[in-house]
Amino acid sequence: MKIKRQILPDLLERLSNPEILILMGARQVGKTFLLNELEKYCIKKKKKTKYFNLELPEDSRYFAKDIVALYEEITHEVDYLFIDEFQYFNNASKFLKAIYDDKRLKIKVIASGSSSLEMHKHLKESLAGRKQTRLIRPLSYLEFNQTKEKFSKYLQSGGNPGLVNQKSFESKIELLKEILQTYIMKDIKALIKEENISAFNNLLYNLASSQGQIISTNSLALELKVSNITVESYLDILEQTYVLYKVPSFAGNLSNELKKSKKYYLYDLGVRNAILNDFSSFEKRIDKGAILETYLLHFLISNCPQNGEIRFWRTRSGDEIDFVFLKNRKPYILEAKSKLTKLEIPKPFHTFIKNYPGLQGAYVVNLNLEGTLDYKGLTVNFIKYENLELDDEFKSIFKNDQ
Structure with missing residues (x-):
């Protein structure tokens, strides 16, 4: 059975905003489900998407490569970039800031994380004014x-x-x-x-x-x-x-x-x-x-x-x-x-x-x-x-x- 999440309409509305959208919350509260729902919506709208889960070894290894090469590959032919459990990405702030500030790209980033401690550790550069954060909770x-x-x-x-x-x-x-x-x-x-x-x-x-x-x-x-x-x-x-x-x-x-x-x-x-x-x-x-x-x-x-x-x-x-x-x-x-x-x-x-x-x-x-x-x-x-x-x-x- 698939539960309709009350927060989903709000998240869908935020897809049209330029700011990086970050979903935070404890483990197993439905962040990955919501990312998947957002990606399905984008695909239905004929948008190009890329999805990575940094808890998966292959995706984690991919993000460990040289940041310049990573940037060039990931930003190629994509409208919406989804990064699940992005707190494991050591260069997160520099990378996300570069994507947001490059107005030629017009890429919307949607990320999720389970630990604000880890997030703050890796977000060494401020994303003030560049991000919107939504807290995902267990089912009401x-x-x-x-x-x-x-x-x-x-x-x-x-x-x-x-x-x-x-x-x-x-x-x-x-x-x-x-x-x-x-x-x-x-x-x-x-x-x-x-x-x-x-x-x-x-x-x-x-x-x-x-x-x-x-x-x-x-x-x-x-x-x-x-x-x-x-x-x-x-x-x-x-x-x-x-x-x-x-x-x-x-x-x-x-x-x-x-x-x-x-x-x-x-x-x-x-x-x-x-x-x-x-x-x-x-x-x-x-x-x-x-x-x-x-x-x-x-x-x-x-x-x-x-x-x-x-x-x-x-x-x-x-x-x-x-x-x-x-x-x-x-x-x-x-x-x-x-x-x-x-x-x-x-x-x-x-x-x-x-x-x-x-x-x-x-x-x-x-x-x-x-x-x-x-x-x-x-x-x-x-x-x-x-x-x-x-x-x-x-x-x-x-x-x-x-």
């Missing part, structure tokens, strides 16, 4: 729902597109473990010392098991028996390889708000389950709250406009709200619930609403209930998780308006 539930699978199955296996065509649950588990091992053995080994792989694995497990909790690098360093600097470098690697999302705290009017704390979330629920080695059904999980909170974050990240930010809120007295979405610095608050049995406004909402009169909206996302309650002139909305993608009124708050 709306995309996954094309398979007609239940929402609980999405929470169990996650959104890696390759899972769609796996016939059995066992083959899905095998693929998720393979994705995890490929990431550790291929990407991470190239970035950290081999003797520290064990500490890195332990960090991954710790992050997966404490997902949604405030993380202290000092505590992690003590537990892993490494330095604070090492922990911070590992967290940076996880972020730069698109495997980890960092959510900082929100603070404004109150003296007892946490101001420098952070929470971390893995990019995919299935990969998190592979790290924990727990593939039990959602109904049997004891960490339902963390799973649903992560799902809500993934939705927010996928829909966050350029003028938006995602944070969390917590006070030293214990009030906490899972997410504060800021658009043009104006807040909306969102809470993920796993055990809601009646429409009831969370107590931390009372504190936040009282102290932030500029609050734009409040949402309680849960499994079963929908409706509204009013509190001090503000409407608190209750929405089911599986309806987030379908609620046009809710999704309108993420529009990139003025």
Whole structure:
């Protein structure tokens, strides 16, 4: 089955722009599929294309030749040049810059990469003003729902597109473990010392098991028996390889708000389950709250406009709200619930609403209930998780308006 990706129309539209188009994202999120779809579109339009995957030995060897000879060969009789996993190309910046700046060529370059660390290493010359970057994420539930699978199955296996065509649950588990091992053995080994792989694995497990909790690098360093600097470098690697999302705290009017704390979330629920080695059904999980909170974050990240930010809120007295979405610095608050049995406004909402009169909206996302309650002139909305993608009124708050 072929899933229709929501981002594809946007990418097709960008084919007519002169800027280099770079697709970034974690492994197995569908970057190669999207490159193939873009190339098919170009061929259908009678355009000349060339496609290279630098993870393939023959293509990697081809790109290792003298850059002048490579440039002359590749730019001959081509309209659209596709380079998959271009972070392995040592002369990437010089090469791409030369193609873009040579206006006689009129060649559009579309590239993909899995590591911004590797990309920045090889993009020694700035491509500012010459490139457009799009982050490719795992399947949203709306995309996954094309398979007609239940929402609980999405929470169990996650959104890696390759899972769609796996016939059995066992083959899905095998693929998720393979994705995890490929990431550790291929990407991470190239970035950290081999003797520290064990500490890195332990960090991954710790992050997966404490997902949604405030993380202290000092505590992690003590537990892993490494330095604070090492922990911070590992967290940076996880972020730069698109495997980890960092959510900082929100603070404004109150003296007892946490101001420098952070929470971390893995990019995919299935990969998190592979790290924990727990593939039990959602109904049997004891960490339902963390799973649903992560799902809500993934939705927010996928829909966050350029003028938006995602944070969390917590006070030293214990009030906490899972997410504060800021658009043009104006807040909306969102809470993920796993055990809601009646429409009831969370107590931390009372504190936040009282102290932030500029609050734009409040949402309680849960499994079963929908409706509204009013509190001090503000409407608190209750929405089911599986309806987030379908609620046009809710999704309108993420529009990139003025």
